[in-house]
Amino acid sequence: MNKKFYITTPIYYPSANFHIGHCYSTIIADSIARYKRLDGYDTYFLTGSDEHGQKIAKKAEEAGKTPQEYVDEIVENAKDLWKSLGITYDRFIRTTDADHVEIVQKIFEKLYDQGDIYKGEYKGLYCTPCESFWTETQAKDGLCPDCGREVHEVSEEAYFLKLSKYQKRLEDHIESHPHFIRPESRKNEMLNNFIRPGLEDLCVSRTSFDWGIPVTFDKDHVVYVWIDALSNYITALGYGTDNDENFRKYWPADVHIVGKEIVRFHTIIWPIILMALDLPLPDQVFGHGWLIIEGNKISKSLGNYRDPREYIEKYSVDAVRYFSLREIPFGNDGNFSEEALVARINADLANTWGNLVNRTIGMANKYFEGTIRNRKNGEAIDELFIESLKTLKNKTDEKIDDLQISKVLEEIFDVLRSSNKYIDDTTPWVLAKDESKKERLETVLYNLLESIRITNILLKPFMPESTEKVDTYLKTERTSFEDAIYIDDLIYEVTDSPEPLFERIQKEEN
Numbered sequence: 001m002n003k004k005f006y007i008t009t010p011i012y013y014p015s016a017n018f019h020i021g022h023c024y025s026t027i028i029a030d031s032i033a034r035y036k037r038l039d040g041y042d043t044y045f046l047t048g049s050d051e052h053g054q055k056i057a058k059k060a061e062e063a064g065k066t067p068q069e070y071v072d073e074i075v076e077n078a079k080d081l082w083k084s085l086g087i088t089y090d091r092f093i094r095t096t097d098a099d100h101v102e103i104v105q106k107i108f109e110k111l112y113d114q115g116d117i118y119k120g121e122y123k124g125l126y127c128t129p130c131e132s133f134w135t136e137t138q139a140k141d142g143l144c145p146d147c148g149r150e151v152h153e154v155s156e157e158a159y160f161l162k163l164s165k166y167q168k169r170l171e172d173h174i175e176s177h178p179h180f181i182r183p184e185s186r187k188n189e190m191l192n193n194f195i196r197p198g199l200e201d202l203c204v205s206r207t208s209f210d211w212g213i214p215v216t217f218d219k220d221h222v223v224y225v226w227i228d229a230l231s232n233y234i235t236a237l238g239y240g241t242d243n244d245e246n247f248r249k250y251w252p253a254d255v256h257i258v259g260k261e262i263v264r265f266h267t268i269i270w271p272i273i274l275m276a277l278d279l280p281l282p283d284q285v286f287g288h289g290w291l292i293i294e295g296n297k298i299s300k301s302l303g304n305y306r307d308p309r310e311y312i313e314k315y316s317v318d319a320v321r322y323f324s325l326r327e328i329p330f331g332n333d334g335n336f337s338e339e340a341l342v343a344r345i346n347a348d349l350a351n352t353w354g355n356l357v358n359r360t361i362g363m364a365n366k367y368f369e370g371t372i373r374n375r376k377n378g379e380a381i382d383e384l385f386i387e388s389l390k391t392l393k394n395k396t397d398e399k400i401d402d403l404q405i406s407k408v409l410e411e412i413f414d415v416l417r418s419s420n421k422y423i424d425d426t427t428p429w430v431l432a433k434d435e436s437k438k439e440r441l442e443t444v445l446y447n448l449l450e451s452i453r454i455t456n457i458l459l460k461p462f463m464p465e466s467t468e469k470v471d472t473y474l475k476t477e478r479t480s481f482e483d484a485i486y487i488d489d490l491i492y493e494v495t496d497s498p499e500p501l502f503e504r505i506q507k508e509e510n
């Protein structure tokens, strides 16, 4: 049986249309899912929307809609966005889906029945835009540490989850599973800033609004945010239902991809809910950094962004995907700007990849009418080059498993760059002038086509549209992941009319 791979993104709040920050996490998760799928893993990729809560109810009211109407529209828009980005999710879970609601209610009941949830009184500081509760020390000067806006004091009857009971077990788990929280810096932050100082029990129900999943045994309460939201990772797979085949197959998750601000919830609350349910913990939670625009996090509450479709329409889906995957070392914060996007397109996609593909196919047509065989007229310079093709897949596998996404692309683009250098060093146009060098020339072009074929296979998860184009240029059938090896006896009959793979983008006149 194939090995399984289960990857998730956060489920985003449909309080406004999704922006390039949401695209960032989703493109990365999609690319990893595609890579694993192509590499033979039985893969499940989950994304979705986190639809309940006071903030969404308020937004709906402002818009003169019911909460359900409001989120329906945003979710439709999000699904359309994911389609235009080529996102290949297996399920888009909505926390308003009937199966999710039913199982969250069961989970809540179970935790209550076994004494992990109890009734008490909640007093605290609350940031409405962020839907976060804070302690006095966290909300310095009465301001939300995430968005900087004012928090206000609230007090109401509420149910609580006993985080404290599981503190020691959680600490042991994190210490004995060094990859559970990544990157390393976030692991230390969780341990030192949150877990070791002592976990306070968590408020898991509210009575001050009703846009949420009702608590079955106490009708004034709705389940408050995290039990509802985090459970999506198992309810989506049919946990707790008769139809739990996916759950048995895919759980525990191999990786939850999340932004750094919600690592805390995924590495403290989520594992504790799972421990209380007696379920295995996810293998890894990766907290990535933020895309920053002009010094600020791109965010729905700040509204400092444009519709991502504008960039897709202007520069192509693969350009947006490539930029998201390549520009920022995964884990760090990084700037998003149109200028940086254009610089990436020009330097990597047009000048390096596109140029190699179009130059090589042009020469194959010019010197051999498009048909290239390996004449095995090798020279010393070929050895290192061919070696780099042979070892590329091992390197990308390793980097994918380590979730170093930008490094995967760096490895592939290193080979593309050295392929261009191989052209400059072997000077095919000089070989072409000498009839006795014809076999050497054909061998050089063969090696270049092998480089284009192998890199193209490995680029498929990241840039599905352009790699499909290159397949039609090369017209080879050896395009599966298993074929990402140097093969020495193919016969290429390449297209005689390749469009430029990527056009260089000229600076816009102001």
Ligand code: ME8
Residues within 6 Å of the ligand: 009, 010, 011, 012, 013, 014, 020, 021, 022, 024, 025, 050, 229, 230, 232, 257, 258, 259, 260, 261, 262, 289, 290, 291, 292, 297, 298, 299
């Ligand atoms: O937190 N840069 O939803 P949310 C990079 N519903 N990533 C960004 C980003 C940015 N500027 N802005 C958003 C929630 N993201 C909860 C999650 S999960 C069980 C519940 C991405 O709509 C990033 O993945 O606020 C971040 O964690 C997520 O969107 C937050 O989305």
